[in-house]
Amino acid sequence: MGSVGFTPVYVRKSQGGDVVTLVVASTWLDPDGATKRVAVDVSSTSTSRGFKPAKVHSCFTFAANPDFLKNNIRVKPDLDALGDAGWYCLRAILWPTDFELPKSVVALHGPLLNEAGVILSCGASLYWEDGKVATFYCSFLANFTTDVTVVGTKGKLHLNDFVVPFEENKGSFCAGTESGTTELVIAGVPEPSEHTVMTDLPQEALMVKEFSMLVGSIKNNGLKPEKKWPTLSRKTRLVLDAVKASIERDLVAVEVVS
Numbered sequence: 001m002g003s004v005g006f007t008p009v010y011v012r013k014s015q016g017g018d019v020v021t022l023v024v025a026s027t028w029l030d031p032d033g034a035t036k037r038v039a040v041d042v043s044s045t046s047t048s049r050g051f052k053p054a055k056v057h058s059c060f061t062f063a064a065n066p067d068f069l070k071n072n073i074r075v076k077p078d079l080d081a082l083g084d085a086g087w088y089c090l091r092a093i094l095w096p097t098d099f100e101l102p103k104s105v106v107a108l109h110g111p112l113l114n115e116a117g118v119i120l121s122c123g124a125s126l127y128w129e130d131g132k133v134a135t136f137y138c139s140f141l142a143n144f145t146t147d148v149t150v151v152g153t154k155g156k157l158h159l160n161d162f163v164v165p166f167e168e169n170k171g172s173f174c175a176g177t178e179s180g181t182t183e184l185v186i187a188g189v190p191e192p193s194e195h196t197v198m199t200d201l202p203q204e205a206l207m208v209k210e211f212s213m214l215v216g217s218i219k220n221n222g223l224k225p226e227k228k229w230p231t232l233s234r235k236t237r238l239v240l241d242a243v244k245a246s247i248e249r250d251l252v253a254v255e256v257v258s
Contacts, residue, residue: 056097057136058093060085060088061140062139063143063144064140077116082243087236093126094235101235104126105127105243105246106125107243120141121141122243146161154177155179156176157175159174168203169199172194172197242255
């Protein structure tokens with residue numbers, strides 16, 4: 001899912017496979033549908049010299065009112081905070097891994113459920129075989145927050161409106177490289193840089209535009225259905241199901257099976 005409010009991120013390896021670059025891709029953000037990208041070098045060292053994979057944390061929460069918590073479809077059986085808000089968190093986590101599935105997930109302690117057993121808040125840790133780690137938290141019971149933080153060996157990235165944008169006509173994110181402190185450790189340097197991508201259309205219109213283009217390419221040009229979005233959705237679902245299973249099995253580790 002690409003939009004003004006959701007700026008996807010992923011890790012891209014160089015042609016030689018040894019230098020890793022964190023790429024921020026704001027998709028469908030300009031009128032002609034072109035993809036704008038800002039690359040932040042998070043490792044100038046090769047994997048053979050100790051490159052450490054990115055760490056990711058995502059959070060999507062909002063404080064639902066009593067009527068929502070009693071009557072909304074999201075708090076009925078077969079749908080919950082994990083399937084709603086958690087979906088966005090997991091999709092954001094998978095982007096920096098180029099949608100490589102984690103090996104296993106472990107739900108965090110303290111998931112909250114309503115009287116019908118529907119999840120109102122939960123979180124989990126995700127683990128990859130090569131050492132990557134990610135965490136997320138989603139809730140219908142906490143202050144409105146839509147944050148993603150990605151940390152690499154020599155760079156970092158932060159978004160604070162990856163689901164619902166603060167402004168419909170632009171998407172922003174902060175990035176920093178070679179971060180550290182002054183000699184006396186009284187200030188962090190250098191300051192993160194802020195990047196903004198403008199758009200003439202809100203994310204909902206851009207989503208419809210993309211969908212119409214995909215349908216038109218099949219109907220008018222005889223092309224086959226695009227495999228990208230079903231593939232991304234299936235992978236997100238596989239991780240979500242593993243988190244749900246971990247919650248139901250008293251927070252044990254659950255392997256993600258493709």
